[in-house]
Amino acid sequence: MVPFTPYRPPPFDQPPLCDSPPARLEPAPADGIAPERFHATSNFPEYVKLEEYGWTIAPRSRMDAVLVVSAGAVQVVEPRRLQRGDLVVVGRTENGEEGIFVHPDGFDRPETASDKFTFRSRGTRETPFSRSYDELYQILRHDREHGHIVWVLGPAVSFDKDSRNAMQGLIEHGYCHALMAGNALATHDLEAARFGTGLGQDIYTQNLVPLGHYHHLDVINAARAAGSIGAYLRDAGITNGIMHACERKNIAYVLAGSIRDDGPLPGVIGDAYAAQDAMRDHARHATTVIAMATQLHSIAFGNMVPSYRVQADGSVRPVFFFIVDMSEFSADKLANRGSAQAQAILTNAQDFIVNLWNNLKA
Amino acid sequence: MVPFTPYRPPPFDQPPLCDSPPARLEPAPADGIAPERFHATSNFPEYVKLEEYGWTIAPRSRMDAVLVVSAGAVQVVEPRRLQRGDLVVVGRTENGEEGIFVHPDGFDRPETASDKFTFRSRGTRETPFSRSYDELYQILRHDREHGHIVWVLGPAVSFDKDSRNAMQGLIEHGYCHALMAGNALATHDLEAARFGTGLGQDIYTQNLVPLGHYHHLDVINAARAAGSIGAYLRDAGITNGIMHACERKNIAYVLAGSIRDDGPLPGVIGDAYAAQDAMRDHARHATTVIAMATQLHSIAFGNMVPSYRVQADGSVRPVFFFIVDMSEFSADKLANRGSAQAQAILTNAQDFIVNLWNNLKA
């Protein structure tokens, strides 16, 4: 059984939607420039009424892109990727009156009754997470076979022995179809493999190891000399960890560069927008995303991921987005930046991942 | 094997300590008033050189109390409990020159080498906690039989189904010899037993239940009518939860009242200083303390607990103090208030306790 509620499409055969005009289209005036009054997408299901084709869903929406129409299909395109002359949907209403309909309620369960007053209307660290975990286990078991699970990781998961082992286990057992991260996650995972430390601190004993601040620099230097992460894993005889599991299991990973990087490692994408394109390729296919202990990558990927996916048979399913972080601020910030469907689990990434693995490995 | 390093007492037979004068004693000038230049205790091992008896350890120190000498014994007394005429140790040096010696290094392991520069000198949520957990399991298994484990709990643990079950399991299996908490922990644990909610929110589904904001008030009202928590458990037919486990297993608990309380429940100690006295009785015996998701009670109890304990055979063992909280600020605050030996595990109480129970129940 699928672990999600079925999708209710909008009532396009009833007024007022059946009477909507077709959407207006205008050509992009130049490469990378949208026409005035362009419609900007959300990550909710977005529908456009096309002259000959009627209401058409944008198959893979995202925050803050535009809709380009061509041959009866609607594509979601980042403005910087527009080409002069592309036909862009214009109009800033979302209720159908300009042929554009945004549908945030397709997966909603019936409302629970509401009092004038309730306690605990805001999610915090005190929110009970037992069911979030149980649902997550169910979703991951389902999507391992029938979906596409994308992990977005900050370096913290590689700083601790048990959590690094747990992440390795999840990858090796099919619970990760793609990994989004930065130079630091890969660097410190390799540092842990090679030296047993993270930024010079033993990942088990917490001891600061003498000359440990050289470890990540030596790893980077050697990996750059080897020419690729794969080559370095072989050269250094590494047989454990997150990067090793990805390489062994042929799991795609995107390492996006940042101004905070040492090195970088070979394979890190230095250009932020090339990195966005590479991440977006995975965002398009994601059915479940777990973003953990990184504000930068979580918000970046959150902006790229639709809240729904049109499947091969035309049916629509939800895309789950879990954010795991220690602070209410990070979860709120993601919501404030447009990823309202993101479900927050406020805890330490180490415990989260160890819990997850304990429950899924059985 | 005991899970701690042996204690190295101070070298009292060597200079300069062998030449220390006896400590000066002065009578308390009035009830609850200390003489000028009174010596204030830390939670480290504190020694006083007594005229006839020589160097004598204060058996159960704590922060910010005074030392009262009587019949060759040194007692650690809160200033407000002094009685006029009590002989109080005076002197504000700690190195023996006034007959007072504070010994913070008795359990230290040999230093690791230090560089001029290291990363990661501060503990944060990114500190690896695998070993902290492993040590904690070992300590708890040891102290279940041979020690006295005290839990200090905020209400959060009762707000979630799995964590409430885990805490109940720990109590029922001998991992809790005393429980320090407030009115809220008990109230919401009983609310969960009676209604399945915490402040009106379902502890599993996260749903806000209609009229749920009455649940804790109804529980309090009924418990007040019943006359005691034990009577209410019987009347309401409650057979699960934290308070039920304590009652069933005869585990002592102290519920300290606060200005934030509804009710209060019967049995809550309204007077803050009477509550301190009740808590202090348990602090004296504690060998391991786990303080979780409460700043108020953690700091209060942290100030009362020695970092060591003199055992029946005269040997000295460490007292472990773990603080589990989400924020660096809480852990730092505890350190800034004098509980420097507290070991922080920065995570959500829910995950912590579930992890713990998963590992100890086997």
Place this chain on the structure above:
Amino acid sequence: MVPFTPYRPPPFDQPPLCDSPPARLEPAPADGIAPERFHATSNFPEYVKLEEYGWTIAPRSRMDAVLVVSAGAVQVVEPRRLQRGDLVVVGRTENGEEGIFVHPDGFDRPETASDKFTFRSRGTRETPFSRSYDELYQILRHDREHGHIVWVLGPAVSFDKDSRNAMQGLIEHGYCHALMAGNALATHDLEAARFGTGLGQDIYTQNLVPLGHYHHLDVINAARAAGSIGAYLRDAGITNGIMHACERKNIAYVLAGSIRDDGPLPGVIGDAYAAQDAMRDHARHATTVIAMATQLHSIAFGNMVPSYRVQADGSVRPVFFFIVDMSEFSADKLANRGSAQAQAILTNAQDFIVNLWNNLKA
């Protein structure tokens, strides 16, 4: 001009409210026990329809109390203060159908239009606070003459020279009609006056002063010997600070004891429920509350304060509640505990108070 929108009372002369039955009353079955199905109050305006008197407002509501009717008046009483036989309003609807009406919208401004999607729906540290400050200046200038301003303070404000001076200035210039705090605020304010430190740290240079950890203990000991805070101020020749300003200006203060206290100072109320009663006396009169850097006292006082006040002429005005804290969690927690009208300003108390004083002193 008054700095708030006028109150719109409920439409009691229209259906369905004009047809409401009178509220049911039942006697309290015992001292401190409410009858079943008692109505619990919110801090919104609460109305009860009385047999002979019609719709009657509860003049000073608060969270989680009950309504007692006597001689045509409705009193808001904490359940523990009920006396056997008191006539308590019962019924758990809030829309008039049982003669009880809760009115949360009386001060609302007309809604702004809403999109299906907006960014920034949650208040965080990134929320712009310029207008919050401007409104606060206006309110404080108004309420200095025409209202009752209550401050709820954690100790942090006394740890810094400039912020302590600012608070002193606000009190001396009439911007504080009552002060709610704990033993720590008073202790460290006196420590600053006497030694220039807060817990031994210089409040200007940040230096940790030798033997500084004795300062607060010496202050407490001397104040206890003096018998009162006023006597200690005189004995020690103290002429500055928060407590001095209160004493000099005859500003009432309530110091509520807690299990975290050293001492306590003379005048601190050790019994939590006696302290609640003392605080509630001020909550009843408050027109503006500023709660700063204390979770315990903020939530406690927040639960006691109505969101409105019936003035001498029968008109109803809002009661403002500002919470100043560093963390989203603290503000969310206050909202989750029922003080939804509280307006959060997320910043350091030091800067807040210095800003305030800079703007009000002119």
Place this chain on the structure above:
Amino acid sequence: MVPFTPYRPPPFDQPPLCDSPPARLEPAPADGIAPERFHATSNFPEYVKLEEYGWTIAPRSRMDAVLVVSAGAVQVVEPRRLQRGDLVVVGRTENGEEGIFVHPDGFDRPETASDKFTFRSRGTRETPFSRSYDELYQILRHDREHGHIVWVLGPAVSFDKDSRNAMQGLIEHGYCHALMAGNALATHDLEAARFGTGLGQDIYTQNLVPLGHYHHLDVINAARAAGSIGAYLRDAGITNGIMHACERKNIAYVLAGSIRDDGPLPGVIGDAYAAQDAMRDHARHATTVIAMATQLHSIAFGNMVPSYRVQADGSVRPVFFFIVDMSEFSADKLANRGSAQAQAILTNAQDFIVNLWNNLKA
């Protein structure tokens, strides 16, 4: 008078330093690859003993770079910028025994006495900041004429009317010689200029404006069409704000791209390592850095900035680094990543900047 303590150079004429051997040099084996056992720099003053020249200071150090020697001068070079054959200092001791000396204590004041026990050994939001502000005012007044002040800004400062005005004022009055930021700061500053909003929220009233989520997208689209930020400012007739002040006063700014960006604006540097190079040019000249409300840029820039600067006359002065953030974690993280000299002021950026401007504008 200069607002800093004079530098005490290492005692190179005394043993053991006078007996140090010259440092070993090895050629880089390939472009971007360091030789084995390369010496990695800290941001403290670093000295190398050169064969013919004796002890030579590396004029502008930074974290995690290498030392390249050429013609008697020592250059600090990021490993990725090495060219095959560059002569790199090797050796991993720091005390002179391999001709390398790291000198962290050059600006230290004499130690204050230390007790075995002190409270408040950790900096938190409760640390008193009055003096930090006073010193900062002094430093900024000095460095306005005699130094190079670099600001590192997250977008928060542009989300609030008063803080945006304050930052504009600081730039216009000479308190900013270079600005490091990302696409978001510039975008939302321009959004504020054009629409009075930040991500669609009014920067004064906090209201969410209808269709406000289009504002930043429209700004980006129009600026991209205009071709540069300067051109857009002219086209849109903008006469206020942070970017306008920079353009008008000819203040250099570096906008580093990230994977989180919409757009980007013209002028944003998409390649992370090209952005690092641009930032490093300013890091080299910085005498005071204020990094505010951005973890990414603060840590990135913090890693590039020396803790000292060799001035034209050969004398050495400290480089000040202030980090302004809401959370202890951010400040600790910066310290854990090697910027130990950073001084944290834990508060909201809005209040900080308004305070600063109030004091400097006079």
